[in-house]
Amino acid sequence: MSTPAQILPIAEVCQFLALNDETKQMAMKGGFLRQGLYRMIYIVRSSVQWLFDYNSSDSSLIAKANYLYWLCTPYIGQAQFILNSGGSGEIINPATGVASTIEAILYETTVDGIGTPIIVNGATSVIITDDFILSQSIQVIVDTVPIQYGVYTDRLSYTVVYTDTEATITFYYGSPNVGVQSGWHIEFRGLKFVAI
Amino acid sequence: MAYNAAFTISSLIIPGSFIFTDASTGLDLNITSRRIGLYQADGTLLTGDWIDFPLAEPSITLDVLNVDYSLNIVYEVTSSAPLPPPSAYTASGIFTFTGNSYQFIDGLIGSIAYNYTIVGDTNFLNNLGAVQTFLDSAIRAGDTGQQQAAQECLNKTQFYIINQQMYF
Numbered sequence: 171m172s173t174p175a176q177i178l179p180i181a182e183v184c185q186f187l188a189l190n191d192e193t194k195q196m197a198m199k200g201g202f203l204r205q206g207l208y209r210m211i212y213i214v215r216s217s218v219q220w221l222f223d224y225n226s227s228d229s230s231l232i233a234k235a236n237y238l239y240w241l242c243t244p245y246i247g248q249a250q251f252i253l254n255s256g257g258s259g260e261i262i263n264p265a266t267g268v269a270s271t272i273e274a275i276l277y278e279t280t281v282d283g284i285g286t287p288i289i290v291n292g293a294t295s296v297i298i299t300d301d302f303i304l305s306q307s308i309q310v311i312v313d314t315v316p317i318q319y320g321v322y323t324d325r326l327s328y329t330v331v332y333t334d335t336e337a338t339i340t341f342y343y344g345s346p347n348v349g350v351q352s353g354w355h356i357e358f359r360g361l362k363f364v365a366i
Numbered sequence: 367m368a369y370n371a372a373f374t375i376s377s378l379i380i381p382g383s384f385i386f387t388d389a390s391t392g393l394d395l396n397i398t399s400r401r402i403g404l405y406q407a408d409g410t411l412l413t414g415d416w417i418d419f420p421l422a423e424p425s426i427t428l429d430v431l432n433v434d435y436s437l438n439i440v441y442e443v444t445s446s447a448p449l450p451p452p453s454a455y456t457a458s459g460i461f462t463f464t465g466n467s468y469q470f471i472d473g474l475i476g477s478i479a480y481n482y483t484i485v486g487d488t489n490f491l492n493n494l495g496a497v498q499t500f501l502d503s504a505i506r507a508g509d510t511g512q513q514q515a516a517q518e519c520l521n522k523t524q525f526y527i528i529n530q531q532m533y534f
Binding site for chain 2: 206209210212213214216217218220221223224230233234236237315318325
């Protein structure tokens with residue numbers, strides 16, 4: 171779990187990565203799913219930085235810093251690489267010790283429809299099979315809206331468990347948990363290590 | 367050795383108050399009094415009068431920031447036998463206090479962090495962006511000594527704070 175002191179410089183880099191991403195997507199595709207994300211990261215980072223400077227032991231600081239960290243998905247891996255560069259700049263997959271690069275992953279599916287992975291109505295979990303997905307990099311988008319990370323009963327949310335070969339996404343929707351609903355279009359975006 | 371009046375301000379980001387600390391250099395054994403003037407952008411004193419700064423105290427806490435202000439803080443030291451120039455018995459500077467504005471935005475971020483669906487309200491994000499812009503503008507204006515401009519921006523932020531029920 172990253173601390174606020176670790177999250178703040180990551181967020182500062184992610185802010186520019188998000189802006190860069192949006193600029194490219196708008197130019198190449200005429201649209202971007204999360205328009206204004208860079209500005210949101212800036213506003214939240216500025217506020218968290220103030221709270222950290224004003225009272226680093228404030229009880230709400232951790233929650234706000236974690237929200238900021240979540241906003242930075244899926245740029246975190248790239249930001250960490252940038253922050254750690256200055257030496258050889260080489261990325262090492264911590265699981266294998268092999269020099270690697272970081273690539274984006276995207277899986278799209280419709281509940282009770284076509285796509286990968288296959289998800290049916292009422293499912294509360296799904297497995298993304300892919301090697302060396304970066305921890306905490308997966309973001310879930312349902313019908314063009316990013317959903318919140320964590321376990322909540324009053325809103326749609328998700329958690330992820332990562333292994334070297336797959337990521338298991340668990341959905342939380344209501345109490346009792348009714349899972350995903352038929353017709354939802356779901357995107358899973360993240361990063362993974364690829365050996366070079 | 368010449369005497370030069372000087373002071374430091376503890377922080378610009380703490381809501382409600384700040385600590386004024388004497389940082390004068392040199393020696394004058396005939397100092398009789400010290401006082402602090404907090405001038406607003408319109409030229410009037412924030413507290414209506416000068417604030418006495420007791421000689422025995424190295425610092426004083428001024429609990430005067432019920433809202434954010436850009437202040438021209440003037441520090442005057444009085445001596446019964448002032449030393450000749452280059453000694454100086456007055457120091458001043460423009461300080462833009464932003465703690466209340468930051469605290470307000472922090473509350474809004476807390477609302478989002480605990481209830482992400484609130485960002486679905488288009489006006490919430492637009493107005494949050496506006497408040498952040500005014501705050502940033504106040505800081506930049508203050509950094510370049512533009513007290514009037516800084517205060518105007520802080521006034522706009524304060525407007526959102528007062529009418530937060532309508533805008534958030």
